[in-house]
Amino acid sequence: MADSEWAELMMAAQAGDSVRYRRLLGELHIWLKRYFSRRLPPAIVEDAVQDTLIAIHDKRHTFDPGRPFGPWLGAIARYKWIDRLRALKRMATEPLGEDIATQDHGAAVISATILNQLLAELKPAQAECIRLVKIHGYSVEETSRRTGQSISLVKINIHRGLARLTLAVQNQAYADG
Amino acid sequence: MDDFLDNLAGDLAPVRRRSPRLEILALAALCALELSLFLAAGLARPNLAAALGLPVFWWKLISLGTLALLGFATALRSFAPEVSPRRGLQLMAMAVVLALGAGWLFDAAMDGGGDLAARLDWRDGLHCVGFVVGLSAPPVALLAALMRRAAATHAPGSSLAIGAGAAAWAAFVFVFACPHDDPLYVAVWYGFSCGLTLFLVRLLLPRLARW
Numbered sequence: 555m556a557d558s559e560w561a562e563l564m565m566a567a568q569a570g571d572s573v574r575y576r577r578l579l580g581e582l583h584i585w586l587k588r589y590f591s592r593r594l595p596p597a598i599v600e601d602a603v604q605d606t607l608i609a610i611h612d613k614r615h616t617f618d619p620g621r622p623f624g625p626w627l628g629a630i631a632r633y634k635w636i637d638r639l640r641a642l643k644r645m646a647t648e649p650l651g652e653d654i655a656t657q658d659h660g661a662a663v664i665s666a667t668i669l670n671q672l673l674a675e676l677k678p679a680q681a682e683c684i685r686l687v688k689i690h691g692y693s694v695e696e697t698s699r700r701t702g703q704s705i706s707l708v709k710i711n712i713h714r715g716l717a718r719l720t721l722a723v724q725n726q727a728y729a730d731g
Numbered sequence: 732m733d734d735f736l737d738n739l740a741g742d743l744a745p746v747r748r749r750s751p752r753l754e755i756l757a758l759a760a761l762c763a764l765e766l767s768l769f770l771a772a773g774l775a776r777p778n779l780a781a782a783l784g785l786p787v788f789w790w791k792l793i794s795l796g797t798l799a800l801l802g803f804a805t806a807l808r809s810f811a812p813e814v815s816p817r818r819g820l821q822l823m824a825m826a827v828v829l830a831l832g833a834g835w836l837f838d839a840a841m842d843g844g845g846d847l848a849a850r851l852d853w854r855d856g857l858h859c860v861g862f863v864v865g866l867s868a869p870p871v872a873l874l875a876a877l878m879r880r881a882a883a884t885h886a887p888g889s890s891l892a893i894g895a896g897a898a899a900w901a902a903f904v905f906v907f908a909c910p911h912d913d914p915l916y917v918a919v920w921y922g923f924s925c926g927l928t929l930f931l932v933r934l935l936l937p938r939l940a941r942w
Binding site: 571 | 732734735736737738739740741742743744745746747748749810811812813881882884942
């Protein structure tokens with residue numbers, strides 16, 4: 555799709571046309587996936603794409619229709635790419651020797667399995683909010699952006715989800731005697 | 732991923748485009764207000780009328796005014812993601828060299844020899860530092876807010892432009908109060924004050940303006 559067509563779709567998005575915006579996001583998703591695939595390890599490409607799409611969404615008011623769309627998009631993608639490179643540098647890993655003694659992770663693995671089973675009993679939206687906020691440590695605002703749910707809905711989903719989890723655990727305890 | 736894109740599209744609301752013209756107007760209004768309040772507070776030097784006849788006084792005003800304009804223009808332009816502040820910063824560096832060169836010429840013409848300690852009056856110099864750092868705070872705050880709302884992708888460069896522009900503007904305002912017309916004093920104390928402001932802004936702003 556030509557640069558001018560993307561510019562037109564973004565202008566429509568700035569005016570609130572969600573149908574044309576959805577079309578633009580689909581196009582940008584493909585473009586960004588290609589962009590990051592050439593520059594980042596495969597494991598973090600999808601995260602980088604999502605981050606960049608959120609940034610484009612948040613900063614859509616800065617697109618000036620008098621200027622071409624490509625350089626605007628490229629600059630945002632490059633900014634997010636550099637962000638990712640910095641994060642990679644901070645989290646640089648070092649290979650461990652085979653002889654390093656490690657603790658038994660059996661209990662943690664069992665806990666994670668049980669937690670996954672419990673979360674599977676919740677509605678997907680509730681489970682997603684609890685995973686992001688309570689397990690991965692995202693803020694409510696970040697979770698709202700990532701899931702597309704409003705902030706109040708995220709809070710409600712966490713509250714109701716945790717209540718259901720508590721009930722499920724209690725029922726399980728009764729069943730176990 | 733489709734759900735994610737649907738959510739983003741579903742969250743869409745009309746937005747008001749960023750308007751550089753409005754940003755320029757806001758900055759100009761703030762600067763005009765600051766200068767008016769400064770003069771209305773009676774902080775101008777008592778012999779201002781006489782100073783207006785001195786070439787050195789105009790050298791200070793024109794150099795600092797030009798630097799402030801260049802800094803503000805570079806900063807505001809760089810708030811667009813696709814615009815780099817590099818060219819503007821290079822122009823500013825050239826302007827600083829030209830201003831210092833002109834100051835050196837004035838100093839040579841005035842036969843500015845004499846006791847260095849007396850020429851670099853450190854009490855007044857510290858006064859100058861306090862004023863310049865303080866007066867630069869309002870434009871820095873406004874530009875930082877505009878930078879956060881926009882999408883600057885060269886945060887360190889944008890911060891340098893903001894710091895340099897705001898410091899030059901603050902020094903421009905302080906010229907009306909400063910009793911010294913010695914080019915060496917101006918180069919040393921104004922230079923130090925602007926450098927300190929620049930350092931602080933460059934240190935703090937990129938952290939505040941991340942997005």
